[in-house]
Amino acid sequence: MMIYAVTSQKGGVGKTTTTVNLGAGLVSQGKRVLIIDLDPQGSLSASVGVHLIKTSLSDVLLNPEWIKNAIYPCSGGMNVIPASASLANVLLELSDMEAPAWRLAQALRYVSNLYDYALIDCPPSLGHATTNALTAANVALVPLQCEFLSLRGLADVQEISRAIQDTTNPDLRLRVVATMYDKRTIHANDVLREARLALPGLVYETVIPRTIRLAEAPAMGKTILEYAPDSNGTYAYCALATEIMEEDKGY
Amino acid sequence: MMIYAVTSQKGGVGKTTTTVNLGAGLVSQGKRVLIIDLDPQGSLSASVGVHLIKTSLSDVLLNPEWIKNAIYPCSGGMNVIPASASLANVLLELSDMEAPAWRLAQALRYVSNLYDYALIDCPPSLGHATTNALTAANVALVPLQCEFLSLRGLADVQEISRAIQDTTNPDLRLRVVATMYDKRTIHANDVLREARLALPGLVYETVIPRTIRLAEAPAMGKTILEYAPDSNGTYAYCALATEIMEEDKGY
Numbered sequence: 103m104m105i106y107a108v109t110s111q112k113g114g115v116g117k118t119t120t121t122v123n124l125g126a127g128l129v130s131q132g133k134r135v136l137i138i139d140l141d142p143q144g145s146l147s148a149s150v151g152v153h154l155i156k157t158s159l160s161d162v163l164l165n166p167e168w169i170k171n172a173i174y175p176c177s178g179g180m181n182v183i184p185a186s187a188s189l190a191n192v193l194l195e196l197s198d199m200e201a202p203a204w205r206l207a208q209a210l211r212y213v214s215n216l217y218d219y220a221l222i223d224c225p226p227s228l229g230h231a232t233t234n235a236l237t238a239a240n241v242a243l244v245p246l247q248c249e250f251l252s253l254r255g256l257a258d259v260q261e262i263s264r265a266i267q268d269t270t271n272p273d274l275r276l277r278v279v280a281t282m283y284d285k286r287t288i289h290a291n292d293v294l295r296e297a298r299l300a301l302p303g304l305v306y307e308t309v310i311p312r313t314i315r316l317a318e319a320p321a322m323g324k325t326i327l328e329y330a331p332d333s334n335g336t337y338a339y340c341a342l343a344t345e346i347m348e349e350d351k352g353y
Numbered sequence: 354m355m356i357y358a359v360t361s362q363k364g365g366v367g368k369t370t371t372t373v374n375l376g377a378g379l380v381s382q383g384k385r386v387l388i389i390d391l392d393p394q395g396s397l398s399a400s401v402g403v404h405l406i407k408t409s410l411s412d413v414l415l416n417p418e419w420i421k422n423a424i425y426p427c428s429g430g431m432n433v434i435p436a437s438a439s440l441a442n443v444l445l446e447l448s449d450m451e452a453p454a455w456r457l458a459q460a461l462r463y464v465s466n467l468y469d470y471a472l473i474d475c476p477p478s479l480g481h482a483t484t485n486a487l488t489a490a491n492v493a494l495v496p497l498q499c500e501f502l503s504l505r506g507l508a509d510v511q512e513i514s515r516a517i518q519d520t521t522n523p524d525l526r527l528r529v530v531a532t533m534y535d536k537r538t539i540h541a542n543d544v545l546r547e548a549r550l551a552l553p554g555l556v557y558e559t560v561i562p563r564t565i566r567l568a569e570a571p572a573m574g575k576t577i578l579e580y581a582p583d584s585n586g587t588y589a590y591c592a593l594a595t596e597i598m599e600e601d602k603g604y
């Protein structure tokens with residue numbers, strides 16, 4: 103099982119949208135996919151139509167061996183471990199526990215033979231949640247909104263992943279996907295060019311266009327493949343899935 | 354001095370953009386404005402062209418009486434208290450200090466006769482930074498991106514402000530400003546209508562349109578009034594400033 107942590111300290115860059123729709127793209131190519139909502143806001147859980155559940159991610163962080171009780175079927179043919187209101191408190195309490203950074207990594211071991219991919223949606227911060235995700239992950243996938251303020255966040259992520267590589271996870275790879283790209287604006291082109299120059303070989307060829315369909319789909323609790331199968335959003339996330347699967351053949 | 358905390362747990366909804374440009378709009382109407390960067394990412398500081406400073410907000414949280422040393426002139430005719438790399442650590446250490454939620458409120462007392470408005474840019478989370486801002490503030494100003502995932506965040510902010518009203522700040526008012534509104538999409542209209550129904554009397558009449566100029570301006574370290582004075586972004590933020598000043602006459 104390949105584990106991707108979808109992460110960025112910058113808010114609103116498309117972390118949740120990428121987790122949901124890359125997941126759906128991987129399913130459409132025959133992969134078994136688990137998505138995990140590590141954000142106390144619960145945007146991922148809402149986006150795939152999962153509400154009011156009994157066991158959730160906070161239970162898993164407290165008792166990693168219970169992980170199978172917190173897995174639910176959801177949109178897009180995926181399974182999800184949802185967030186609940188208690189997640190924010192549990193994340194704060196982690197520091198009093200044994201091996202706090204390893205809780206999620208430990209839990210995912212119990213299901214590593216059941217899925218081909220696990221995608222973790224992170225909150226827009228660099229606290230315990232993100233440390234847990236980067237410790238468990240093979241790849242830190244950073245969505246880069248093609249705007250100036252999001253470009254600034256790239257330096258932070260590089261710093262953090264280096265820190266994780268030096269401590270809990272030496273094999274962590276960093277990858278960047280451009281999102282909300284509007285080819286009509288010079289600004290978006292400038293930002294994309296700058297990111298490719300700054301991070302040679304780390305930015306995927308596939309670029310996700312800005313399209314309102316991607317903002318509408320979560321209101322229906324659907325993936326873009328279900329909500330608008332013949333749209334640019336669907337084509338882009340399926341292309342990203344193909345590119346990622348191709349690269350992972352080498353690992 | 355009126356203190357506004359610009360806050361939302363949801364990322365990328367326009368907190369930083371609103372702090373910068375509402376501030377500039379207030380200056381254009383003759384007000385003296387201080388803006389404060391409470392986000393360790395430092396988006397606000399970068400947006401107004403302030404880099405590599407000596408004393409910053411983390412020093413103020415440690416020693417509130419030093420606040421005047423951390424004030425710098427910036428774009429838009431404003432003054433700014435910038436963030437620095439040490440802010441994330443200082444925010445974590447706050448819980449070991451005396452009256453951790455009051456540090457910013459205490460500091461702002463030293464300058465309350467020098468400014469008409471203080472606007473605080475918050476990070477996309479509900480930790481110590483946001484608690485400090487809401488304890489110090491007269492108004493919690495929540496930018497609402499006109500999209501489904503941002504609408505979900507409104508319930509959280511209402512809950513938090515009620516908790517702050519019951520503990521440290523009984524007079525805290527909640528206000529919402531619609532941002533990134535694209536009148537051509539049904540989705541934006543639906544979200545705006547739902548927000549006005551859910552929060553009668555709390556959503557400003559002024560709506561900030563989606564315009565690429567607002568994403569370009571921070572790359573130049575300028576406010577929208579300086580970067581594109583004859584643009585929809587400038588008109589909208591000036592209208593918001595007028596609406597806010599009008600309402601504050603009653604307080």
Ligand SMILES: Nc1ncnc2c1ncn2[C@@H]1O[C@H](COP(=O)(O)OP(=O)(O)OP(=O)(O)O)[C@@H](O)[C@H]1O
Pocket residue numbers: 112113114115116117118119120141145224225226281282283310311312313314315316317318320362363364365477500501502503
């Ligand atoms: N390519 C796209 N085109 C248009 N809208 C998009 C696109 N990707 C995401 N969105 C919308 O932009 C907003 C931000 O995206 P999203 O919530 O996925 O970002 P995030 O990084 O997960 O945010 P947060 O930091 O709050 O977790 C959402 O309303 C989403 O529906």
Ligand SMILES: Nc1ncnc2c1ncn2[C@@H]1O[C@H](COP(=O)(O)OP(=O)(O)OP(=O)(O)O)[C@@H](O)[C@H]1O
Pocket residue numbers: 111112113114226249250251252363364365366367368369370371392396475476477532533534561562563564565566567568569571
């Ligand atoms: N009305 C608007 N029209 C177009 N783009 C906008 C508008 N307002 C903000 N933006 C852009 O959208 C992105 C998100 O805005 P901003 O960074 O201000 O949000 P934020 O809530 O402060 O994000 P964070 O949660 O990371 O602090 C930025 O690239 C900004 O330039």
Ligand SMILES: [Mg+2]
Pocket residue numbers: 117118119141145146223224225
């Ligand atoms: Mg998200």
Ligand SMILES: [Mg+2]
Pocket residue numbers: 368369370392396397474475476
């Ligand atoms: Mg911001």
